[in-house]
């Protein structure tokens with residue numbers, strides 16, 4: 001691939017999804033866009049670039065953007081965030097919202113659904129405490145293909161064995177050939193929507209808890225700041241934000257602050273409010 | 280055996296038995312912290328072994344993780360009600376083995 005094609009494709013990806021591709025990642029473009037080229041009757045990645053230069057916004061563009069995103073996800077990914085959810089976040093908010101008995105959770109960049117379904121399973125397990133409550137899980141992603149997979153809730157034997165305890169598999173899944181499908185009831189607990197994090201989330205409404213995990217890592221600094229500040233505007237001052245294990249707010253925004261001793265879990269800092277502790 | 284290599288990588292000392300009876304004899308000699316158990320074995324099957332093991336009075340009971348090609352829900356249910364702690368469906372990889380051992384608390 002020549003430099004001008006690389007520059008063209010990487011700037012298209014940055015505009016459409018926020019993905020930052022260093023020049024050392026040209027091989028990734030080649031390997032992932034090969035199949036996209038063939039699907040569209042083209043031979044090389046250069047042909048893909050030529051075609052997109054001629055006609056932006058075509059279905060080809062969508063396929064290119066989706067082919068370059070990383071969709072890896074697991075049930076109960078990293079375990080700890082979900083222990084914190086059950087032991088800290090949920091009890092706090094059940095107390096704070098006892099008058100309205102309503103909670104809204106956002107799984108932003110939900111990929112194939114493991115994250116929102118993990119939350120749905122925990123809510124089911126905690127159902128006794130939630131009688132009379134209205135808990136909404138909104139799950140969004142840029143890729144409509146991955147959202148279709150999430151809605152279907154069908155997982156391979158490998159996918160249901162990474163992080164998911166066997167007791168929960170028995171309880172909430174049915175076997176469908178060599179795959180496993182999460183129950184209709186749990187699927188009904190999650191509403192899926194297409195949403196690009198580069199856009200304003202105002203229309204999605206306000207959220208008490210936001211899972212924004214393993215997606216900011218692909219963005220540049222300015223984009224991370226913009227996304228986090230827009231997310232903060234959708235949250236009450238006692239809301240909770242989760243980031244992935246390799247992500248931080250340090251040097252990016254002061255609208256969130258890590259909770260003492262709880263890596264990966266952040267509280268909202270109101271604008272104008274002084275941040276007491278540094279770091 | 281693939282599992283042996285993975286478990287040794289996780290710092291377990293691993294001992295192997297060819298069937299359920301041998302496994303039970305070993306357990307009676309020296310109880311391990313964990314047992315990784317196949318279903319289909321000669322002499323005594325995995326599920327028979329598990330029932331015998333769980334029937335042993337005042338033994339320090341190990342964590343038992345099934346690891347088998349019996350991948351249907353009814354086998355899983357049978358194993359869990361016989362006292363298994365976790366269940367791995369073959370084929371598996373090192374991540375799965377590690378995550379299952381973590382869930383049972385032996386890691």
Ligand SMILES: C[S@@+](CC[C@H](N)C(=O)[O-])C[C@H]1O[C@@H](n2cnc3c(N)ncnc32)[C@H](O)[C@@H]1O
Nearest residue numbers: 017069070072073109111142196197213214215
């Ligand atoms: C690695 S997955 C993370 C899944 C899950 N949150 C987790 O932690 O396991 C990253 C997801 O981010 C999505 N994504 C990438 N860029 C996005 C954007 N600009 N807006 C919304 N989603 C995006 C991808 O489609 C992909 O499904």
